[in-house]
């Protein structure tokens with residue numbers, strides 16, 4: 001490789017050394033040809049140090065890949081000392097806005113876990129800031145990175161499938177009580193929300209991405225049936241999309257943790273599709289208007305576009321988000337799960353909650369701001 005083609009490594013600081021932080025660290029390690037981990041940040045410094053130690057024990061080559069990692073207890077201490085090219089934010093959702101705002105205002109690009117924020121106006125602010133500063137926000141909307149999703153999205157953009165009647169999103173991502181009990185922020189209105197805001201927001205985002213449209217109104221209901229927490233463990237909504245199609249959403253954590261499902265159905269004039277994940281494995285059933293399976297055509301196109309490596313890498317969608325962001329930082333494109341997807345999904349999901357709270361249809365965008373914490377006391 002000539003010197004001209006060698007690109008400098010992008011420095012990355014990871015804020016939040018918890019459950020999903022491991023997937024990020026693993027992805028940063030996998031992308032070590034382009035990324036250099038410069039800092040780990042966690043309010044609990046012992047957790048941050050143990051997090052890296054454990055990772056190095058499990059991945060022997062990580063010691064040489066991560067030679068100069070500094071530790072900080074917060075974003076302010078980090079930014080006083082350095083300005084990383086990328087800040088990855090994997091803290092409880094209620095802290096996303098504050099940390100993302102500080103990082104992007106300091107000139108960093110961001111990889112931000114979902115949901116973008118807990119308040120509509122704050123999501124809009126981050127989106128506007130991203131546009132104004134030219135700094136990217138790549139969202140942790142992992143479903144957009146599953147195989148074939150980009151091809152389907154392109155088909156709907158070019159109206160290859162004709163008019164859409166409706167879609168249906170089912171998220172049955174079971175979590176037992178121990179999951180909610182392991183950290184005080186889980187299942188609270190202020191910092192997390194329930195099955196819709198946490199487990200279903202990126203599924204609703206995928207539906208909007210596939211159908212190439214966003215919701216303009218919603219009616220919904222929430223319930224808390226099995227789990228002991230502040231927020232809902234089941235929510236159901238009917239959304240009307242800008243293109244006139246309906247979208248039905250079911251999101252729950254009340255199902256079995258050993259049978260996770262996130263599935264997506266779309267019916268259009270010229271075909272239908274059922275895609276998603278069941279027990280960790282993707283499934284695809286794409287049919288033309290006569291009901292004939294055309295899934296293989298999509299497999300072939302995906303393979304041609306991404307090669308076998310690309311298909312294998314899709315098992316780790318967080319890694320693909322990093323790869324996408326690296327390319328975007330270098331060539332100026334927008335990430336597949338961009339700042340707008342973060343803002344629009346928060347706007348839509350908070351409208352779902354608002355409809356349940358106010359027992360009425362909510363237009364999107366609404367006439368006033370909404371904060372998930374406005375749901376406080378809903379189940380009292």
Ligand SMILES: NC(=O)c1ccc[n+]([C@@H]2O[C@H](COP(=O)([O-])OP(=O)(O)OC[C@H]3O[C@@H](n4cnc5c(N)ncnc54)[C@H](O)[C@@H]3O)[C@@H](O)[C@H]2O)c1
Pocket residue numbers: 015016017018019020021041042043044047073074075090091092093095113114115140141142183198
């Ligand atoms: N995209 C996905 O597939 C996916 C999956 C799981 C979680 N998530 C999202 O990731 C986020 C974190 O979830 P988790 O399950 O890893 O949580 P977690 O509780 O396991 O980890 C959070 C970590 O952040 C630290 N922390 C808390 N406040 C902080 C602050 N102000 N500054 C620095 N560190 C702080 C905690 O000490 C903890 O180590 C949530 O927003 C969640 O919705 C996304």
